[in-house]
Amino acid sequence: MAAPASNWPAPIKALQTQGVEIMGRFDAPGGMQGYAGILQHKPIGIYLTPDGKQAIVGTMLDAKGADLTAAPLKKLISKPMTAKTWSKLEQSSWIADGNQGAQRIVYTFTDPNCTYCNKFWNDARPWVDVGKVQIRHIMVGIIKDSSAGKAAALLGAQDPPAALTQHEKQHASGGIQAMAAIPADIRAKLDSNRKLMQELGFFATPTIFYKDPDGIMQTAQGAPSAAALNVILGTRQAGSR
The missing domain is CATH 3.10.450.70 (Disulphide bond isomerase, DsbC/G, N-terminal)
Structure with a gap:
């Protein structure tokens, strides 16, 4: 405030x-x-x-070149901004990928036709599959004409997490079939997600939101590198695949 x-x-x-x-x-x-x-x-x-x-x-x-601005900004801005933005992300329309009891929550804006989103999904398996991280995919349809229909099909599926998993596994062959006619309630969810993405100042997928060790929200765009994955999702345990 x-x-x-x-x-x-x-x-x-x-x-x-x-x-x-x-x-x-x-x-x-x-x-x-x-x-x-x-x-x-x-x-x-x-x-x-x-x-x-x-x-x-x-x-x-x-x-000595020490930054005298970072600490007061963190105190006065970063923590309130994190709480405000995180609440908006929580209230968006997302599909959970991973254990509900995971210690780390990550949000990402995802377009069903986004190749880099699919790469992030695949690269995150070692963290998600062991229950360490839950990634919440905020669905948008911005890349192709079929994107909105596919996002709607995922949000409207009987089991959205299972539908998302199947879609990502079959991404190379097109994934889920797009809805021909999107119901008004699902259209409203997609519109709200897109507006939130733009409100936060982002226009491409994937845009990833996570918290650093101090609990401050950070963002990353595009498919993260191996080093970035360890920052976003946490350091992998030795021997994890």
């Missing part, structure tokens, strides 16, 4: 009119006042000069 703006200096109010959401203020070196802001779903540091007439946007470093 944004901080009240009634007493903010003019440069801070000016930034707000340009789309910056101010989340709070923090003490900064050099007689400056620091402000934590959000622009296009990204945290930014803002520094008000001692005379209150100018604002500088960016990262402040000390004499």
Whole structure:
């Protein structure tokens, strides 16, 4: 939730009119006042000069090159943003892949015709199959004309998780058959998922959301590398396939 703006200096109010959401203020070196802001779903540091007439946007470093902006942004923005966005992801229309009791939850926007989504699904098997991770696929239809119909067929299946598994295994040959006529309730779910994806500032699949060891939400786009998989899904245990 944004901080009240009634007493903010003019440069801070000016930034707000340009789309910056101010989340709070923090003490900064050099007689400056620091402000934590959000622009296009990204945290930014803002520094008000001692005379209150100018604002500088960016990262402040000390004499040794240490980042003085990251900690206050994490405190004032990252945790509230994580809670807010994670709640929106939870409330979207998704299909679970993996154990309901898995310790790690990962969300990803998935198009049924997306080759890189299929690669991520396959690459994640060593984590999902042992019950370590549950991946929640937020279905969208944006790549091909048949994407929406296939996404609708998956969401409307009698057993969506089983249908998703079968679809991904048969992805190379086309996967699930697209619905010819999408029911209004499923169309509404797909539209809501697409709008959420765009609201969060993403337009391609897969877009993956996960939490780092500090519980802060992070994102990744495209099929993750082997090293990235260990970050997103957790380090694989020795001997896992």
